[in-house]
Amino acid sequence: MPAPSALKRITDTTWELPVSYKPGMLVPARIFATEKLITAMDAGVFDQVSNVACLPGIQKYAFCMPDGHWGYGFPIGGLAAMDPETGVISPGGIGFDINCGMRLVLTNLTEEEVKPRLRELVDALFYRVPAGVGSHGFVSLSHDEFCTVAEQGSRWCLKRGFAWPEDLEMTEEGGCFPGADASKISHKAIDRGYNQIGTLGSGNHYLEIQVARPENIYNEELARAFGITIPNQVVIMFHCGSRGFGHQVATDYLQLFLSVMERKYGITVNDRELACAPFRSREGQDYFAAMKCAVNMAFANRQVILHRIREVFSDNFGRDPADLGMEMVYDVAHNTAKLETHMVDGRRRELLIHRKGATRAFGPGMEGLPERYRETGQPVIIGGSMETGSYLLAGEPGGSETFFTTAHGSGRTMSRHQAKKMVRGQKLQRDMEERGIYVRTASWGGLAEESGRAYKDIDDVAEATERAHLSRRVVRLLPIGNVKG
DNA sequence: ATGTCC
Numbered sequence: 001m002p003a004p005s006a007l008k009r010i011t012d013t014t015w016e017l018p019v020s021y022k023p024g025m026l027v028p029a030r031i032f033a034t035e036k037l038i039t040a041m042d043a044g045v046f047d048q049v050s051n052v053a054c055l056p057g058i059q060k061y062a063f064c065m066p067d068g069h070w071g072y073g074f075p076i077g078g079l080a081a082m083d084p085e086t087g088v089i090s091p092g093g094i095g096f097d098i099n100c101g102m103r104l105v106l107t108n109l110t111e112e113e114v115k116p117r118l119r120e121l122v123d124a125l126f127y128r129v130p131a132g133v134g135s136h137g138f139v140s141l142s143h144d145e146f147c148t149v150a151e152q153g154s155r156w157c158l159k160r161g162f163a164w165p166e167d168l169e170m171t172e173e174g175g176c177f178p179g180a181d182a183s184k185i186s187h188k189a190i191d192r193g194y195n196q197i198g199t200l201g202s203g204n205h206y207l208e209i210q211v212a213r214p215e216n217i218y219n220e221e222l223a224r225a226f227g228i229t230i231p232n233q234v235v236i237m238f239h240c241g242s243r244g245f246g247h248q249v250a251t252d253y254l255q256l257f258l259s260v261m262e263r264k265y266g267i268t269v270n271d272r273e274l275a276c277a278p279f280r281s282r283e284g285q286d287y288f289a290a291m292k293c294a295v296n297m298a299f300a301n302r303q304v305i306l307h308r309i310r311e312v313f314s315d316n317f318g319r320d321p322a323d324l325g326m327e328m329v330y331d332v333a334h335n336t337a338k339l340e341t342h343m344v345d346g347r348r349r350e351l352l353i354h355r356k357g358a359t360r361a362f363g364p365g366m367e368g369l370p371e372r373y374r375e376t377g378q379p380v381i382i383g384g385s386m387e388t389g390s391y392l393l394a395g396e397p398g399g400s401e402t403f404f405t406t407a408h409g410s411g412r413t414m415s416r417h418q419a420k421k422m423v424r425g426q427k428l429q430r431d432m433e434e435r436g437i438y439v440r441t442a443s444w445g446g447l448a449e450e451s452g453r454a455y456k457d458i459d460d461v462a463e464a465t466e467r468a469h470l471s472r473r474v475v476r477l478l479p480i481g482n483v484k485g
Numbered sequence: 486a487t488g489t490c491c
Contacts, residue, residue, distance in 0.1 A: 095486075096486050097486040098486095133487070133488070134487090134488050192487090201486075201487085202487080202489095203486050203487080205486085241486070243486090243487080244486095244488065246487095248487090250486095250487095251487090335486090
């Protein structure tokens with residue numbers, strides 16, 4: 001799809017749509033991509049990112065990351081910073097899967113040690129980390145206790161023995177966004193979520209056993225600082241979010257915002273999917289407090305999943321998880337809105353940052369990073385498709401341009417429908433096994449949809465973020481085992 | 486993404 005002719009190239013990897021591109025734009029739109037990626041980007045991205053540039057209170061630019069593609073209202077890969085006093089909060093700028101995110105866990109095992117047990121490990125993970133639409137977890141909670149989880153996130157997990165203290169430190173915001181208020185959650189959302197803690201979900205959610213080969217290390221020093229110290233070291237990466245709970249929170253508040261946006265607040269938007277409310281309004285604050293519940297539920301979900309991964313490896317190897325070196329590298333959130341302080345035109349300002357399919361990537365020395373990563377910058381985890389590999393990167397000072405935000409994954413090039421027509425799940429499983437990747441899936445159709453052929457080249461995305469100085473490559477990770485939702 | 490429509 002050709003890019004609009006109004007698109008101007010600002011640098012090697014920065015592209016801009018000026019405010020003249022569309023009536024109502026308050027700021028220009030900026031897209032970070034290589035020439036190859038911008039050429040392949042779907043036209044919906046340009047339309048959507050310029051719609052976002054019209055939202056009240058937006059600061060500097062409406063952004064799209066190199067993995068950007070068409071989404072609900074905002075593009076996936078979208079980033080918008082609003083003035084909290086004059087700006088809006090928009091569920092479409094966060095996504096239905098609130099705090100969908102990635103977690104990376106180390107082991108001190110090598111590929112040679114894991115290979116003979118790979119099938120057993122993946123089969124055990126497939127059993128112990130429930131995957132698929134409508135799956136429910138092993139943790140049984142009352143509605144009341146679920147509300148505590150939603151308010152406390154990983155802190156609840158620590159109390160219940162599902163976390164090591166250092167896990168919280170290696171999670172964005174310590175695994176708990178403060179200000180979550182379960183009284184702002186509908187009964188329906190609680191009912192959908194209370195039995196979903198410790199479940200992977202479906203779609204592009206997965207759990208993967210990966211290898212860090214010496215030839216795939218881009219930066220030795222950062223790799224060492226992030227715990228990649230052994231040749232062919234095995235790591236575990238997984239991707240999941242707030243399940244039906246977050247989905248219901250988003251649905252509830254989109255409905256509410258649509259009913260008040262124009263009538264009560266006189267806000268008009270280019271697309272109903274950009275439904276929003278003033279951040280300082282009652283509705284805006286209620287959504288903010290409810291969204292944080294879904295953020296915290298997702299942190300707790302990933303934490304319980306980590307606990308179960310540790311159990312699987314511990315049982316299989318007959319050794320304590322600590323003895324297997326199963327420490328977290330980091331946990332990153334993809335779909336959030338947060339108040340953060342950033343420099344804007346030489347002034348420190350508090351901004352409401354919407355990240356939708358985009359990763360926070362704090363540079364070296366920034367407040368909010370754990371001590372271990374103060375010198376290195378934040379670990380950034382970018383998931384590729386299950387066939388092609390993923391990246392561990394590091395935040396860098398150049399990220400200031402995007403309020404320290406980078407890409408989150410490959411981004412689709414093919415619709416799910418299209419992929420299912422071209423790929424058969426059973427055949428893909430056999431093909432992958434021949435290439436040394438053992439995969440188990442909850443749904444053959446779901447597996448076909450996630451074929452590597454349906455995604456952008458992760459190498460292009462990682463390279464684009466580095467060339468744009470949003471994050472630097474540390475190590476490329478290759479899959480050997482995968483549990484697919 | 487999602488008890489893929491209450």
